Amino acid sequence: MLWRCRDRVFDLTGRTLVMGIVNITPDSFSDGGRFFAPEAALAHARRLVAEGADLLDLGAESTRPGSQPVPDDEQWRRLAPVLAGLAGETPACLSVDTASAAVAERALAAGAQIVNDVTALGDPGMAGLVAGRGAGLVLMHMRGTPADMQHDPRYQDAASEVAARLAERLEAARAAGIADERVALDPGIGFGKAVRHSLELVARLEALAALGRPVLIGVSRKSFIGQVLDLPVGERLEGSLAATAVAVFNGARIVRTHAVAATVRAVRVAEALRGARDHGDRVKSPSP
Ligand code: HH2
Numbered sequence: 001m002l003w004r005c006r007d008r009v010f011d012l013t014g015r016t017l018v019m020g021i022v023n024i025t026p027d028s029f030s031d032g033g034r035f036f037a038p039e040a041a042l043a044h045a046r047r048l049v050a051e052g053a054d055l056l057d058l059g060a061e062s063t064r065p066g067s068q069p070v071p072d073d074e075q076w077r078r079l080a081p082v083l084a085g086l087a088g089e090t091p092a093c094l095s096v097d098t099a100s101a102a103v104a105e106r107a108l109a110a111g112a113q114i115v116n117d118v119t120a121l122g123d124p125g126m127a128g129l130v131a132g133r134g135a136g137l138v139l140m141h142m143r144g145t146p147a148d149m150q151h152d153p154r155y156q157d158a159a160s161e162v163a164a165r166l167a168e169r170l171e172a173a174r175a176a177g178i179a180d181e182r183v184a185l186d187p188g189i190g191f192g193k194a195v196r197h198s199l200e201l202v203a204r205l206e207a208l209a210a211l212g213r214p215v216l217i218g219v220s221r222k223s224f225i226g227q228v229l230d231l232p233v234g235e236r237l238e239g240s241l242a243a244t245a246v247a248v249f250n251g252a253r254i255v256r257t258h259a260v261a262a263t264v265r266a267v268r269v270a271e272a273l274r275g276a277r278d279h280g281d282r283v284k285s286p287s288p
Pocket of ligand 1 (some may be wrong): 013021023025028029030061062063064097116118119140186188189196216217218219256269
């Protein structure tokens with residue numbers, strides 16, 4: 001299974017990619033303000049790469065429940081120095097987490113290779129831009145907008161409904177000239193989902209994997225973990241790793257996380273277990 005992101009090609013058949021989160025925001029739900037200054041964001045990004053991040057996801061707009069959009073110029077003011085510092089220097093592939101085609105255009109010109117669009121091509125300019133630049137694209141499922149998405153979301157069957165909606169968005173991307181090999185699909189954990197929906201989506205991820213494109217998932221520190229464990233956002237690492245391992249076992253190929261070093265270890269074991277189930281692969285070392 002290949003994922004093409006401009007000049008980068010990832011073979012996701014056996015190896016899961018780890019995407020480190022860099023929130024250049026004052027208000028993100030778990031680390032708002034910590035990496036808002038460009039130097040802090042750059043140092044954090046470099047640390048995540050040293051810990052083993054394959055990808056870095058740079059975001060200048062929080063999409064936490066209740067958040068409001070950040071104007072394009074402000075997003076770009078936050079992103080520009082961080083992209084300038086990383087492009088050409090880092091071995092990691094750079095993703096920009098934005099729903100704005102104007103911001104994505106500037107980020108791609110500055111060296112980003114992936115557009116992570118939580119609105120799945122909501123901006124009418126986004127599909128043409130991604131097609132023209134040959135960028136990688138993440139199509140994420142969200143019901144509603146960040147301002148209202150957590151107001152009593154309802155599904156008959158969340159796994160099937162999310163997969164059906166993303167199949168439609170994949171078709172829209174195709175119609176705009178974006179090759180399937182450029183697209184990854186994300187169920188959008190916590191984006192218009194009650195706790196039971198997020199649990200079901202991780203537990204039944206095969207429904208989405210069956211669409212034939214790599215599945216990206218972001219469970220890191222999310223509220224469903226907090227609610228299962230009754231723990232605040234700063235104490236959700238182990239819960240996040242457990243959910244990540246299950247997601248990878250169930251077919252996730254790209255994992256978005258705040259905690260790269262720990263996630264890389266959990267992912268390596270989960271993908272070895274998936275390989276053992278699917279192909280009878282053996283873990284290389286025979287030692288106990
Ligand atoms: N989650 C967040 C933001 N962007 N993108 C994708 N594709 N999938 C996700 O699950 C996802 C995402 C929320 O996490 P974070 O960036 O830490 O928080 P905030 O939006 O408050 O900055």
